[in-house]
Amino acid sequence: MTNFTGEVRIVGAGLLGTSIGLALTKQGIDVAIASKSPKSVDIAISYGAGRAVREDDSPKLIVVCVPPQLTAQIVAEELIAFPDAIVTDVASVKAGILEELERLAAPTDRYVGSHPMAGRERGGAIAGRADLFVGRPWVITPNSKSSPAGIKVVAELAQALEASVITVSPKDHDRAVALVSHVPQLVSSLLAARLVDANQADVNLAGQGLRDTTRIAASDPELWVQILEANSAEVKRVLESLELDLGNVIDALANVDSEAGIAQLRKALRDGNAGVEKIPGKHGTKHSTYAQIIVMIDDQPGELARLLTEVGEIGINLEELKLEHSPSAQIGLVELYVVPSAESALIADLQERGWRIA
Numbered sequence: 604m605t606n607f608t609g610e611v612r613i614v615g616a617g618l619l620g621t622s623i624g625l626a627l628t629k630q631g632i633d634v635a636i637a638s639k640s641p642k643s644v645d646i647a648i649s650y651g652a653g654r655a656v657r658e659d660d661s662p663k664l665i666v667v668c669v670p671p672q673l674t675a676q677i678v679a680e681e682l683i684a685f686p687d688a689i690v691t692d693v694a695s696v697k698a699g700i701l702e703e704l705e706r707l708a709a710p711t712d713r714y715v716g717s718h719p720m721a722g723r724e725r726g727g728a729i730a731g732r733a734d735l736f737v738g739r740p741w742v743i744t745p746n747s748k749s750s751p752a753g754i755k756v757v758a759e760l761a762q763a764l765e766a767s768v769i770t771v772s773p774k775d776h777d778r779a780v781a782l783v784s785h786v787p788q789l790v791s792s793l794l795a796a797r798l799v800d801a802n803q804a805d806v807n808l809a810g811q812g813l814r815d816t817t818r819i820a821a822s823d824p825e826l827w828v829q830i831l832e833a834n835s836a837e838v839k840r841v842l843e844s845l846e847l848d849l850g851n852v853i854d855a856l857a858n859v860d861s862e863a864g865i866a867q868l869r870k871a872l873r874d875g876n877a878g879v880e881k882i883p884g885k886h887g888t889k890h891s892t893y894a895q896i897i898v899m900i901d902d903q904p905g906e907l908a909r910l911l912t913e914v915g916e917i918g919i920n921l922e923e924l925k926l927e928h929s930p931s932a933q934i935g936l937v938e939l940y941v942v943p944s945a946e947s948a949l950i951a952d953l954q955e956r957g958w959r960i961a
């Protein structure tokens with residue numbers, strides 16, 4: 604939490620705008636929400652994400668949360684309409700928006716681009732969540748004219764939402780997110796697209812692997828076309844490397860009777876192990892730092908709450924929690940993550956209390 608104060612205006616009452624509004628309102632901050640769609644404003648307000656705009660609004664900070672293609676135009680309009688406000692946006696691409704603002708001769712000293720690396724595969728006010736940004740990176744991309752005061756306010760916004768601030772240039776941002784966000788979206792979509800013509804009976808065999816690798820394939824195509832268009836050169840570069848890797852794996856599969864073929868396959872899988880180890884987990888630590896304990900719970904009301912209460916009674920801090928639900932088995936799998944030194948004590952205590960550990 605920070606000492607963020609002052610009035611905030613949010614433009615765009617979709618997933619991002621509503622989530623930011625919910626988190627700020629919860630902290631007692633005055634949030635006014637504007638959007639093209641009055642219906643989404645109504646939903647956002649009834650969720651508790653803020654209030655309707657007023658004639659005498661005088662925001663300290665404006666957060667533009669509209670689709671990427673509209674972002675520069677709306678940022679420019681807001682800079683003019685509110686000459687004392689700092690304006691930021693949350694669009695998933697940054698360099699092109701700044702270029703457009705410069706073309707429009709907008710007062711970019713009061714503009715500080717940003718991009719929370721948090722989202723969902725569902726858009727709209729209805730998908731908003733107050734905790735969306737907790738523990739996530741929030742990238743701030745100041746331009747050469749951004750005022751230090753503006754950069755500070757945007758950093759305070761991110762901190763108030765419990766995100767961790769990373770500051771980079773708009774160009775470096777676009778290069779990085781091509782690798783860590785835009786290509787992952789395409790790979791997930793392309794993989795899921797393989798299922799379209801598959802037999803339903805084959806798809807019914809899917810385990811957790813397919814679900815893990817295709818969650819974001821459900822994302823909004825209209826939003827992603829705009830993101831990919833705005834970052835096409837960087838995304839193409841990463842995809843070309845991936846194409847080479849795919850070619851090598853295809854060659855290896857054609858040569859599994861040779862040692863070289865097997866070595867090539869092994870290398871691809873080991874490189875994957877090395878890559879996944881580089882992804883930071885909670886508090887910037889590696890996810891493999893935590894021990895995982897899987898508890899099987901009956902699929903009935905109150906079971907999860909009872910388990911968490913008992914973990915609390917045992918006195919061990921949970922670092923992360925995931926829930927897997929098996930539709931056919933009337934059972935839920937709860938993944939508890941704890942520091943390794945607490946693993947055996949927690950397993951023993953839970954078993955003593957009658958919990959089944961997988």
Ligand SMILES: NC(=O)c1ccc[n+]([C@@H]2O[C@H](COP(=O)([O-])OP(=O)(O)OC[C@H]3O[C@@H](n4cnc5c(N)ncnc54)[C@H](O)[C@@H]3O)[C@@H](O)[C@H]2O)c1
Nearest residue numbers: 615616617618619638639640669671694695722723726727
């Ligand atoms: N979805 C994600 O996971 C995610 C994550 C990080 C950043 N972003 C970025 O956040 C921005 C918003 O994405 P979202 O997922 O919230 O989309 P969304 O579709 O849920 O919401 C967009 C909102 O903008 C409103 N809008 C459209 N045109 C407008 C206009 N001219 N004036 C005012 N409001 C207008 C729409 O009514 C809608 O409420 C995008 O730029 C996106 O790149 C998205």
Ligand SMILES: O=C(O)C(=O)C[C@]1(C(=O)O)C=C[C@@H](O)C=C1
Nearest residue numbers: 695719720721722723724784819
């Ligand atoms: O987790 C998701 O569903 C996301 O959409 C998140 C994600 C990402 O790639 O991490 C996607 C695009 C946004 O620009 C930022 C975050």
